[in-house]
Amino acid sequence: MDRRMTIKWVLAAGAAWPLVKAGGARAASPSSARGYGADPDLLKTYRPGELWPLTLTTQQRRLAGILADIIIPADEHSPSASAVGVVEFIDEWVSAPYPAHRRDRTTVVAGFAWLDAEAVRRSGREFADLDATDRHGICAAICDESSAAAELRAAARFFSTYRDLTAGAFYSTRAGRKDLKYIGNVPLARFDGPPPALLKSLGLQ
Amino acid sequence: MPFVSDGTQRSAYDVVVVGSGAAGGQSAYTLCMDGAKVLMLEAGRKYVPETETPMFQTPDSAPLGAVGTPEKPFGFYDATVDGGWQVPGEPYARASEEDVGRFEWWRARMLGGRTNHWGRISLRNGPYDFKPHSRDGLGFDWPIGYKDIAPYYDKVELLIGVYGSNEGLENTPDSSPGCLLPPPKPLVSDLLVAQRAKRLGLPVIPGHRAVLTQPLDFARSPARLHPGNVTAQRILAADMRNRSACVWATPCGRGCAIRANYQSTTVHLPPALASGNLDIRTDAMVYEVTLGRDGRASGVSFVDRITGKQRHVTARVVILAASACESVRILLNSRSAQFPHGLANSSGKVGRYLMDTVGSGLSGQVPLLESLPPLNEDAAGGHQLYVPWWLYREQHAGKLGFARGYHIEFGGGRQMPGHGTGAGTEWLTGGSFGAQFKQDVRRYYGSFIYFDGRGEMIPNEQSFCEIDASLKDKWGIPALRFHWGWSEHERRQAAHMQKTFAAIIEAMGGRTHGAPQTDGARAIAPGGSIIHEVGGAIMGADPRTSVTNQWCQTWDVNNLFVADGAVFASNADKNPTLTIMALAWRAADHILERMRRKEL
16 A cells, blocks of 8 residues: 555544654653652642643643543533543643653643544544534544544544543542542541441342 | 761660661660660661651642652552662662563662551461471471461560451461451451352451551550560550551551551651660661671671761671662672672572562452442451462362462452542443443442462572672662572462452452463563562571571671571562561570670
């Protein structure tokens, strides 16, 4: 297959996976940032941007929020991902100076570019300008790597990474803990174990 | 003035102890409570758990959701200071980078060492574990048997506080009456594992961990631990009163500000300091044991990490308790005309027979545990129950294809959500997102279960460390080079673990996350990654084939002792820390006796 054929084939099947350098096309490079060291203060509360500069562009952050809220929208139990700081978390994550985070940066920045390219290919508009149905349609095509079309596997890996980041950030917050009805992390005078009635209902007593 | 520096340090001590973890802490405690003047040298910084421990911090208060990074490999809130698989400025070399021949060396540079973050699992070695060669012809026997060390297991359990139960199982020793604290209540997932694993013939019994499920018995234990020593009893009773029982929250790996679990800094060092007999010098990187003209150790040389200056201190007795590999490194770097290949190395065995624990894990998801009502399952921080090795008879009859056993650690339940919650769930959700994803996360939260095998490795000739020909740390101290190899016994054991875990998960009505790895070479975690490295200066009955005698005393140098895991002649499946402390206590008692007789 020559290059022209390749391009045709890729365009027919879905937007090509962009070859983006770790720094991204427009975002500032995190390469000079330093980590928190091997003896950081564990008692203080850290905010994104405090330890190393955030590097996503305004446009990327907008897309980050839209996608996070597609994955975790508000419902009757809890707010949406973007409402509890997930965009700031993801910006901190992809701007961090550690090897695993740099790899995720490559994936996420390329994924954002792919989403826009795919949106343009499908509807002539960038992802952020699509309506909810069209956004959902693109996500549905890449939400499961094992069943995604071969040419969408890279995009599906991005979606998987992004969903993991979104979920991790969301469920780490007070709202996320409440959503899952986590009631620990409080001092107890005694620990009585699970209630006997529950154990009985499970056949464990 | 317990924390000393150039100006305040004495010129000579009865004993200098190198290291402040389980072995150093126990050595200093025993010696100081009986009146010896001790200087403890710690390479890392001073560390104060009461004021530095992040007890109730949630992951959203930390950078990156508190996940592990190369600078904090076990997560932001892990207690480890200036440590991990790599320590800046303190490199080590490896003969192989392949998984099967790789060795990873975890260090911590802080007062209390790795005891600040460890898992607190405190299992006794059994009678078989001290005589493995007699039992199956492999490895080495120890020069002591279980009966020699049993009184010291009792003492350590009484001092540090260990929960557990006596079950009377084979090679899984009972403690003397009154030694153990009551075990915590199991979780729903624990009870389901117990019910289903028992159907497969596995014993499931309370774990043993160094966590105070109730206050220590400060009225009776001090007299039991220090008979006839009223001062020691008074100091210990006062200190035991100041340790709080567990409040059933916050992971032990962060350390414990209320001193409800064992770490050297909260259990061994406070009473030792209160005795007035302990001086501690932190930021003191020991690189050599110096030898006098009389053939005895005259003291140790170290680098002050703050000033970069070299210092020396003299003592009647030197105890190395710097961790197995660091103690070996100090011995190998202590060269003289009399010991050109390293101090106390006339046998050529210093650095040899390095061992770790065989580790392999598998997780799964269990529908019976889905959508349970909200429960607080923080409990004692894990290991409420465990499975001791159970196939002694089949193994001894040669039916398993590998010679030594493993125990199973497992856990589940509604742990604090964080990074990883809802992650990697496509295999269950088919890749849901949106409202469905939120429902899926609620459904599956708390329904996951993991199993980790911890098995015995037989010492071999391929696994050792030596001084690298050229590599040095930032102070110019020659660095270690590691060689590693597993035998068929360990590989088959790891494959057996995988099959067992899959069988338990299936018996629970669950699904394994990925297929069990039946290729043992792939199932086994790289050497050192379980952080149970022992050996390198093994004890024995023959000076030609071992480095120390049964008292942790080097055969070659009368007043030089190795009190840490380096002296282990075998590495049973039982986690090594409790045995390190029991051996260190026993060695310190011996040193005190010999000093009283003016033999040291």
